[in-house]
Amino acid sequence: MRYTRRWSALVMVLALAVAACNPADSGVDDTEPAPVDTTPGETTPGETTPGETTPGETTPTTACAVDQVDGDLNFANWSEYIDPELIAAFEGEYGVDVVESFYESNEAMLAQLQAGVVYDMIVPSDYMVGIMIQEGLLMELQKEAIPNLSNLADRFQSPPYDPELAYSAAYQYGTTGLGVNLDVVGAEPESSWALVFDPALASAYSGQISLLADPRETMGAALMYLGYSINDTDIAHLEEATALLQEARQHIATFDSDQYDEALVSGEMAISHGYSGNMIVGIGGADNPDQFAYLVPQEGATLWTDNMVVPTVSEHPCTAHTFINYLLDAENGAILTNWNYYGSPNAAAEEFIEPEVVEFYAGTLDSDQLQVIEDTGDYEINFNDYFAEARS
């Protein structure tokens, strides 16, 4: 038996590359929906996605009236993020089907959108909305078709990633902070990142601290502790944050974005960095909820929002608008929150929301120590790289 030699395999791949170069390469070039970005804000949407009309068009060619539907809704959302009864009620009221798909990361959804996969409505996080707007992937919302937009609280009427609320409407929100075990950290702990980053304090809970595995959140926490903005773009500051994190690592047990609430309540961890949505459920479900508290550090914490948007490739934009309007209704907004226990951006819904949730988020929207994560363009990859360095 003749045996393969490694270079034969390589040659074959290279030959294929050459052979495929012309059709595939020029094809990829032409239809690659990622434009060369000039200035931010200039939208040059992806070309040649199926169903697309003319480049430059980000509004649907037909105007949508209130409560108008134009076909079934292709709705992509995060798992378990919406009450199925709400969907069923929508289907019944408007006589359309809602085809649900689920995704588990903003970036996977972005990749799909850029490749031209068709959805009518998706729910990306704040920073991703900013990116999608810049990439020209989102349709401008026709506000006449969404009168319930006025139900949104003031803070969500002009978010930093979409100042004119032209492309998005807030869906649910939350904060990122520290869940603590009061039995270990004391009854009145300081609401500060020092619990994690100050060796004098952290050493008391060595091996019982868990931070998020998300570069922006965790490097952001370090930056905020040092007094900088979470969107700071000075490399020197990032290096400071990296050094701080490396120093703090001796007391940190794990970087965990999934099980931190479980770990906290089971006693595995004394301090868990995590999202408020999981904390409220985790702590609420504990045997003794009073043993735990959720702290929003005074130096700064993240306010994050998931938003409803309509991609330009949408084939049923009117149904999408109607659905957005439907979810922004006061009672429906309350049903949404009462089901998934996240913060509701819907001011009109507050009277219908369960008191524990209202109490948990009381004062959050008025706080000025909350910062919103924004995409930092060319600088963005540094967060990932320095986070990797901090962990090695």
Place this chain on the structure above:
Amino acid sequence: MSESTAAGRWSDRMLGANGWLVYLFLYVPIFVLIVFSFNDNQRVAVWTEFSFRWYGEMLQNDAVLRALRNTLIVAAVATAASTVLGTMAALAMERYRFRGQRGADGLLYLPIIIPDVTMAVMMLLFFAQAINIASHVVRLNFGLGTISLAHIAFNIAYVAVVVRARLAQMEPQLEEAAADLYASRWQTFRRVTLPLIMPGVAGGALLALTLSLDDVVVTSFVSGPGSTTLPVYVFGLVRRGVTPLINAVSVVMLVASIVLVGVSLGLQRRSGKGSILIE
């Protein structure tokens, strides 16, 4: 074959002990998983009391049920196709010589070598292109079809490796003997080669099934409206907070797979071929 002379009594017992220990090792987490699926508590790891609550919730959860259905469809299609294609590839490599065989060898290892996310990205870009080009003629879309095609692509390589190991270890004399007895190529294949490599083929099929049932990254990139599969759904659930629901889901998938394999093994027995896992 004579088992008793293959290993002495003592070593046979040691092997047996090792075997049972490995099974214990493999099944303890599964046992934990199953037990906690009956936990009447929002949180997984703190036992409250026994209840079927999560199974009830699961049965009413349309999204989960549809994801389960999608997963089983894709797994069945991908396993069947990749087993056939993978076996053919193995035969071509081990029993024949032809030009370009070295390149083919490399091509057969690449799907095993490639990182998941790389394959996910490249399949996404490829399908986007293909759908675009085809849109002049026919309207295609991302969905169960693209997922199956992607699964088959990586499964072929895994099946081929297992079957090749089997073929390489076999001697070609039996096939030559069949040829001497005037058996045609096809007859030789069907009545000599195939039964002999069946354990390898079955092993490859089991591997393909397992890979397909658990694939997350590739699937999440190439899926489309309404085609979310169970592992992708579960991955998404984790972000929202883990409840025993995913345990219940996992148990159901486990049972469904066992039934699937049990039925196909049973059918094999019925048609008189004996168990396909042994010759």
Place this chain on the structure above:
Amino acid sequence: MVSETATAELEARAERAESRRGVLVGAPPFAYLILFFALPLVIVVVYSFASRSSTGATILGEWNLDSWLRVFSPQVAEIAWRSFWLATTTTFFCLVFGYPFAYWIATRSPRARALLLVLVMIPFWSNFLVRTYAIRFLMGVEGPVSVISQALGGEPVRVLFTNTAVLVGMIYGYIPFMILPLYAALERMDWGLVEAARDLYAGGWTAFRKITFPLSMPGVVAGSVLVFIPSLGAYVIPAILGGSNTVLLGDYIVSQFLAARNWPFGSALSTAVMIVMLAATIFYFRRGGRTL
């Protein structure tokens, strides 16, 4: 003399016919792989020479070698070495525990073999994530390891977040990949040869060392490859059981495509890894040898 050349000619024709049949048998799977694998792969290789826009999109016009230069940076080397070490130890232990196990199954009665093999695969039809969380629970402060150590008067033990935890998790995850090919190779072995060896007064261990193990080599090689390569890129198990305290190659590559949205660098990294692994695999298979 005439008959000699005639024979030679016949042989040549037979060889070509064989070759054609080989191509026919190989055509469907390889055509499929070329269309649905090699071609997409070309796209990735092309991307490795592209640039990243400020929003993380890929620009195909501005070709450069930046991503490739970065592949050879010390940070990448450190990450690669760590993954390599994990993959090697995982493969080693999978072989150590998997071989006797596969041997044991292969030497049971025919009916038992089928059942035993399926029993190995069943745990892996549960969801991977849920399974790994169950392992995580077992290793945690409230898990049985800890309970036992406390019962023995010691302190609560947390195996979690140690290298051992990661290794155990990896072995768990990849041992079927070792067992299946080994089983396939061992099952059809000619045990008569072993009998013959024993007749010649070879002890059990000698018979194994000189007959069984060499004959099962294709299975050993196949199993090692099927374990080593995926575990080189593994990152979920190490993240969940090891605490994400260090960065592994798989995680690093994923983060380039997702969090960092730096597809050119991710593509370059993946291509480099694939080239190295392909070379090593083919070399390994050659060394492992085939009986043909």
